Amino acid sequence: MKSEHTNSRSIDRRTVLKSFLTFGAGISLSALLPEKAISDVLNSPVRRNYLRPPGALPEPDFVATCIRCGRCAEVCPYHSIEPISLKAGLQAGTPLIHVEHIACYLCMECVKVCPTGALRDVPAEKAGMGLAHIDEERCWAYNGKALCRACYDACPYKNVAIQLIHLKPVIVEDKCVGCGLCVAACPVQIPRAVNVDPLENHLK
Amino acid sequence: MANKPKKKKIYFKYRRTIQILSFLFLLVVPFLNLIGFHLFNGWYQSLGIGYWFIASPLESFESFLISRTFFLTLFVSFLTPFFLAFILGRVFCSWLCPFGLLSEWVSDFRQWAYRKWSNYRHPPEGLFSIPRWVVWIILSIEIIASMMVGTSLFSIYSPPGVIGREAMRLAFFHILGGEILFILIFLTFELFIVRRGFCRYVCPLGATLSLFGGKRLLRVELEPAKCLDICKVCDNHEICTWGLMPKLGEGSSIYCTNCGDCIDICPFNALHFSWKGKKIASSENNEQK
Numbered sequence: 001m002k003s004e005h006t007n008s009r010s011i012d013r014r015t016v017l018k019s020f021l022t023f024g025a026g027i028s029l030s031a032l033l034p035e036k037a038i039s040d041v042l043n044s045p046v047r048r049n050y051l052r053p054p055g056a057l058p059e060p061d062f063v064a065t066c067i068r069c070g071r072c073a074e075v076c077p078y079h080s081i082e083p084i085s086l087k088a089g090l091q092a093g094t095p096l097i098h099v100e101h102i103a104c105y106l107c108m109e110c111v112k113v114c115p116t117g118a119l120r121d122v123p124a125e126k127a128g129m130g131l132a133h134i135d136e137e138r139c140w141a142y143n144g145k146a147l148c149r150a151c152y153d154a155c156p157y158k159n160v161a162i163q164l165i166h167l168k169p170v171i172v173e174d175k176c177v178g179c180g181l182c183v184a185a186c187p188v189q190i191p192r193a194v195n196v197d198p199l200e201n202h203l204k
Numbered sequence: 205m206a207n208k209p210k211k212k213k214i215y216f217k218y219r220r221t222i223q224i225l226s227f228l229f230l231l232v233v234p235f236l237n238l239i240g241f242h243l244f245n246g247w248y249q250s251l252g253i254g255y256w257f258i259a260s261p262l263e264s265f266e267s268f269l270i271s272r273t274f275f276l277t278l279f280v281s282f283l284t285p286f287f288l289a290f291i292l293g294r295v296f297c298s299w300l301c302p303f304g305l306l307s308e309w310v311s312d313f314r315q316w317a318y319r320k321w322s323n324y325r326h327p328p329e330g331l332f333s334i335p336r337w338v339v340w341i342i343l344s345i346e347i348i349a350s351m352m353v354g355t356s357l358f359s360i361y362s363p364p365g366v367i368g369r370e371a372m373r374l375a376f377f378h379i380l381g382g383e384i385l386f387i388l389i390f391l392t393f394e395l396f397i398v399r400r401g402f403c404r405y406v407c408p409l410g411a412t413l414s415l416f417g418g419k420r421l422l423r424v425e426l427e428p429a430k431c432l433d434i435c436k437v438c439d440n441h442e443i444c445t446w447g448l449m450p451k452l453g454e455g456s457s458i459y460c461t462n463c464g465d466c467i468d469i470c471p472f473n474a475l476h477f478s479w480k481g482k483k484i485a486s487s488e489n490n491e492q493k
Contacts, residue, residue, distance in 0.1 A: 019415065019458065022340040042354060060354060064270040067263035068359040069250030070369050074237045079376055083369060086382030090353060092360050093369055093383065109242075115250045115257045116267050117275035 045088050046198045049183060051097050053081050054104060054127030055111040055119045059198075066118040068093035072110035080104050097129070099180025099196055104129065106156055106179050125157070130178030130196040132162075132171050139193035141168045151182035151194050169194075215464030219298065223305040230302055230368045234375035247368020248301070249359060250281065257281040260365070261289070262412045266347060266356040286416055293417035297403060297410050298463035303363030303387065307403055310395050311445050329447055330398030334405045336459060343411040358408055361386040400445050404459075414458050421480050422462055424455025430474035438466045438475065450475055 044059050046052060053072050056062050072095050073081040080102045086092045097104050106124040122128070132151075140146040152169045155162040161175040162182065178196045186192040233244045245252040250259040259281035267278065288295065297304050318327030350357045359365060366383040373381050390402040403410055431451065437443065438450045443466050448454040450466040455475065467475045477484045 018337060019340045019411075020418075022337070022344055025344070061271060063355040065267050065273070065275075066359075067249055067259065067267050067356055068365070068369070069246050069259070069263075070372055071246040071250055071252060073376070074234060074245055074372055075242055077240065082377060083373065083381065085379075086385070090355060090357070090360065092381065093365075113242075113245055113252055114277075115252070115259045115281045116264070116278050117273070 042090050043088075045084055045091050045094070045096055048195050048197050049099050049180065049192075051099060051104075051129045051178060051180065051196060051198060053095050053097060053110045053119055054106060054108060054124065054129055054177070054179070055114075055122040056129070057118055057120065062118050063091065063094060065116050066094050067116050069115065070095070071113045071115070072119060075109045075113050077107060077109065078102055078105050081110060097180065099183045100192065101184075103180035103184040105181070106177070125175075125177065127177040127179065128199060129180070130198045131173060132176050132178060132180075132182055132194055132196050134169060134171060134194050135191070138188050138191070139169070140188060148187060150185040150187055154181040154185035156181060213468040216468050219463060222299050223302075223308075226300045227302045227305055227367075230364075231371050233368075234372040237372075238375050247372070248364035249362060249368065256284075258284045260359075260362070260409065261285045261416070262346075262409045263356050263359045263362070263365075265412070266350045266358065269347065270351055270354060270356065285413075289413040289416035289420070291420060292422045292462060293420035294410060294413040294459075294461040295422075296413055297407075298461040301364050302367045303390070304403065306387070306391060307394055307400055308445060310391050311400050314395055314399055315442060326442060327399075330401065331396075332398075334398060334401070336405070338405045339407070339411045339414075342406055343408040346408040362409060363387055363390060363402070363407075364409075399447070404446060410461075418458050420462075423478050424450060424460055424462060424464070424467060424475055425478040425481075425483070426450060426453055426455065427474050427476070427483075430472050432472055432474075435471065437469055437471060443469045 042060075042063055044063075046059055052059075052062060053076075057065060068083065070083045070093065073083050080097050081095045081104075082098070083093045084091060084096045088094075095110075104127070106127060108122075108124050108127075111119045111121045134142070134151075136142040140148040147167060149164060149167070149169060152158065152162050152164055156179065157175055157177070161172050161177070163170050163172060178199070180196045182194045183192055183196055186194050229244075230247050233247065236242075236244060243254055248260060249263055250257065252258075257277060257280065259278060261282055264278050264282045268274065285296065315327050318324050346358055361383065363386065366386055370380055370384050373379055390406075394401050394403075398405065439452075444450065445463075445465070446459060446461060448457065448460055450470075454460065455466065462477070464477065467477065
């Protein structure tokens, strides 16, 4: 009995060593990988009106860093952030805001709970989610259908990020953070007259 | 063993209570957040208790490897599970993991069904045997594939993570995201192919925790003087759901999760938990009359 006991301990030491070696070999192999990951298979879900939460890293870095813990979605008081479903493939579980549905109210609770740094703790003025564009052909204020200023009224940075020039809304590109409140407020339906596009540097 | 002495399952009682509380915790936290109580936040991929952040070690390690940036919060969140595994071993698997609870129930059902509908006295572990080192291969593949794809793959199918995520989706959006399919696939695999097959041979998180717990302080140890050679109670592949042989000293092996089931079942009290090699006295009512 005793000899068996000690025997198995040495076998165990061998398995431990073996496992560490396998693991180490795997990690050192991965050093050969290219600096930038092959992100083509990832098919970013970020597109017009579908945006990452405020303070998010640029797109390939965001999925690299996010561990899909969903704490940003759970802490969001407006249910703006949703962990996307398995339909998004390898992006399943990453947070996304559909601004046509519920836009971001820039309360910046989510950036405080992110453990990974995928959402950086930035002030609301630097949320950098996207940039709003007004489609002047569809907008009622531009084509004269109505004296509409719904987007102007909804904007959290009124007169800074959006201005009324001759009763027509104009986006100030430097100041717009892309929260999408104007999109949610726009009365022109599908497609809306104002849409938020992700920033250029956020898609590669 | 006709008149087998009935022993009290002390560790099992505590363990099952903690497991069920841990499962309920996952189901309750989304509803607490829903009504605006954010003290507890997240689930076992990352858990926030006030300002105390905990992050799953494998996902945070992958996140660090893929993004190649050091983020202090993530590192601090990594430390809690690391030291838990470093000191107590792989206790997360058998005491806290919500998938572990489901997996144990499936395992119990599997054993019960075998005895009821077949003439096996000792049900086989699986349709075929898988060597234990497969789990290291899968851990390596997991990490390399994650680095190639550019995202932490385990975070998609991590069973404790998926259970929490789906509970949160149900509470917040009244839908399921589809990842629950992974849980069903893994449980089916464990039911029909290999008993506790996912936990034993696939789970990369369990393998990571095993690595951290290689030099753990809490171990299951055998007193050879008390152990009876012909007794096969702990070796008959029914007690240890991990398929280990405590009689051969495998309680000290890297794969043991310190669940204490073998300690509970041993009729001669030859097995015990030890802390830094010293025996932890089990309670007196556990002694054999």
